[in-house]
Amino acid sequence: MFGFGLIKGLWVTFKNLIGPTFTVQYPDKRVGLFKVAKYYKQNPFSFLKSHPIDGLKSIVGQAVIKEYPDQFPRFRGQEFNWYEDRCTGCASCAKYCPLGIIEIETHPGENNIQEGTSYDIDVFDIDIGRCMFCGICVEACPFDALHMGSGFEKATEKREELVIAVDELRSADKRPSTWFRPQIEQSSYQPRDKEMDDFHDIGRHEKPTKEELTERWVNER
């Protein structure tokens, strides 16, 4: 009958009215008592005691807790992670960047008898205001020194502030994305959970054992 299709449509929207929503309420959301207690890892009563004001708010469903969208380890974020100890200053990243936004200046560093001569980095500017986060610089890095970051909140008011300088790269949190780094991904690493400060952990290869080192540095020579 005419109009039946319209009623079917009304029924579908009604089903969605009572169904769940799919909104992620970044950066915070308002919840009731049980959820906020769970968020603070307490039971509701002790939460009411410890946080009286939040507790009262939560009874009418107005307690504020943080919420982040789901983020997967390969997420190509801002804040590049750079391990200076791994970097030789080869500037592969600068060469392979499709937009040419990486600027590197080096000078010959102090002699390292065991590993050979390396270069010290003077300037390592990444202009993420023009970056498109394709990750090709990371793909190109032969020594796994440069990694994509996992953040997405670096909004500024000026374009100049978007240039990441070498000091900033040195001091930044080391939460590398697992984009093009299968070795990190194997250890089911989540960038939001923990930092990776040690440059040894991040490499493409297994850490050499003592025997291998002996083989390489003593027996072969």
Next chain:
Amino acid sequence: MSIRTEPVTMNVGPIHPSTHGVFRMRVTFDGEEIIDVEPVIGYLHRGSEKLAEERTYTQVVTLTDRMDYVASMTNNQSYILSVEKLAGITPSPRGVWLRMIASELQRIASHAVANGFLINDLGAWHTPLLYMLREREKILEMFEMLCGARITNSYLRPGGVFMDAPDQFWPALNRFLDEMPHRIDDIENLLSTNEIVLIRTQNVGVLKKDECLNASITGPVLRASGVDWDLRHKNPYDYYDQISFSRPLGEIGDNHDRFLVRIFEMRESLKILRQCIENIQPGPVRPKEVPFLVRPPKGDSYVPIESPKGELGFYLVSDGGVSPFRCHVRAPSFINLTLLREMVLGDKIADLFVTFGSLDVNMGEVDR
């Protein structure tokens, strides 16, 4: 008594709620009736073809993402196939299966967006669109698992894909495959029998078979006119020859057929995805010997694929260097615009936007 009327010329776009980006039409109306349409494009022209001439073959992948930004996986696929043919690279089987999975997911996402916006152009207050975007969101999340980005993927590389799918991808994909048919049913309940949708879309913007073929229109628009021309079936690239699926064909070629063909193709894509999951075997995702800097020998190659919008192909010419000598994109949504004027002449103002929406045109691909 006859009333003297005067035609009114109006600029629709480039900033307009339903021109899907920065499309502009110089429309002449007589009352509510359209007497002339002239599409004006180029507002999103970024010169991708020229940019590609100065970038290496791998770097161009990132440019292809930005052409059809609703279906970047298929753009990658088309480009990569062309590079592989040019450089004579044999891809790894697992990589090929993975990129088939990715491109079929992308097809569902693109068709969802196309149908959602078509209904939005019909005037539904964003409801079907948001239902569609909700499904697309799940696909984008899977893309984030695969390659860390949701829209500008750059997932594919010459020889396969750049990394194997993570462990969490397969459960998510299976969950999606289980849920999606019900969602499509919901959408069909909401729209396919809805009398308003029917009277608005049926017999509007009709494209005949011959007109369509003659104007090089491809993809769901061509199939809605009743031509059985799906490159996945007629000229199987990747491993589509190992997969069985059916092609939905319309009979009249109006807006409603185009809408239905897209819905049916979403179901077919789900079928293809299931078969891909069955067929995929463990192994390397790209051959070790493919260098980062591909240097194809002199020559040219053109591999058309069936993108969600139609036949998408990259015509690459190599002079033996590290970057393509010439990179031409055969952009389906650009060529599908050819007959827009003929389709809407004599229709009402409201039909203009519905017809335009049913063509599923993406301005990033039109202007490149």
Next chain:
Amino acid sequence: MTKVFSGEMIRELIDDLEPESVVSTNNDSVHIKSESALKIFNELKNKENCQFDLLSSLTAVDYIDRFEMVYHLTSTVHNHSLVIKLICGEGRKEPKVSSVVSIWKGADLQEREVWDLMGITFENHPNLKRLLLWEEFPGHPLRKDYLR
């Protein structure tokens, strides 16, 4: 699977239609004379064993010493495809070919795009205006000598 014509096959095909119009034969394509192009395309579209009803792609390449048009034709009836190239004019001066819009309507926008970006004039095109760029734009950017 689409049957792709090799260069030799295309040459045989075209020799049947219009003798001595093939300039050179490559691996998978042929160069034809630009004077007889329109006639050949017309035959290719309408002849029983060809029926190339779908103009897949139409583009131009700037080979520095010459401009080349590239036509990818497909038949949805017989499911085969071929590539035809033709050299536009002599050298870089005023490249000119005849438009195929009268045969395939789908060439309309593509030829306008080629004119816009590569600067190849299409004779008898109904509406040869710039498409992606504005009318006053200097030069044709896809040419190799276009100055940035």
Next chain:
Amino acid sequence: MNTVMDSVVFKFIYCHLVSSNECVDSFRILGSGFISEKYSIIGFLITSLILILILINGALVGVLALIWGERRLIGRFQARLGPNRWGPWGIFTPVADAIKVMFKEDISPRLSDKFVFVLAPVLMVIPVLMIFAVIPFGKATFLTDLNVGVLFILAITSTNTLSVLMAGWGSGNRYGIIGGLRAVAMLLSYEIPMALAAVGVILMAGSLSIIKVIESQTIPFAIFQPLGFLTFLIAATAELNRSPFDITEAESELIAGYMTEYSSMKFGLFFLGEFMATIAASAVIVCLFLGGWRGPEIIPSHFWFLIKWILMICVFIWFRATFPRLRVDQIMELAWKALFELTLINILAVAILMLIWPDPTILELWIMTGINWIIFFVSLWIFGKLLGPKPEQKDGVSRKIVLQK
């Protein structure tokens, strides 16, 4: 004078102002009035002013609530949350909206007809406010009981056609003109089915007074004459320019139709007028078809009215969330080829039934209801066959999607 004194609220305020004989003690909680009966007209005027103030402000608050409610509800229909940032559950969102609208730059285009351009939004709001004058919000709670109430409502609502046309014309924008002219065509057409649908109600009630109409609804007229209710509902949706009849704004076609060039508070007034019209129309439908404040006396009559009112508004929001827009010629077709005839059928049916049972008992009323429902389904089926989407193409090709294996 007497009819006004039937209103409880009016009497309550009046008796605190004027020492009149009409006032019983129960109305003098805070002592008797200070104005002597000789100057009772002053008290009458002051009381009216106070009531009008209450009503207008109430309507404005109602609009704020509706803006919030509509956005929340549409959000939920679309499986998202809707505004939830300003204040608990986002209830201050409309306040923020209002502040934003007021502080925006007021632009009037150079090509506009200034006088018409500025006058149009004002004309949009005033008539809608006037509708509230005749709405009874509960038992003996109303501003005035016009004996031509239904006619008054129909007359007043048609004036905002003028304002829409003025806005479209005055802004000197082609989208605006198209929107304005569409509005005139549509609103004028839908006046007729709306009025004729109300005739069925008036026939049953035997009066044009809204109070009488409500009192005569032993069975709500929505159940008694479904055809009249359906046509009135559709016509009212069209009169409100709401989806699926929002061709005058038509976001996806005309950007904002006649409102395209309006900014700042002028736009705000249009917004206000439209939302207020939704509220008013819902109230009118509740009064005419859903039995107004009538209901089991478990809760006060005012609450019955409120509940029905809110439900009616929700139905409008539901329509908006679900239906795509009709095309302009289809809308005219619907008005002239379907609704017009359907209302005539309704009037005929009701009139004949009234002739058979001039003074019906409850049982007879239900029998009449049954007959009306049969007429409803039969006529809908016939009109669906005649005007609905055709499954067959003209040249006999049946529509289907073939799955090519």
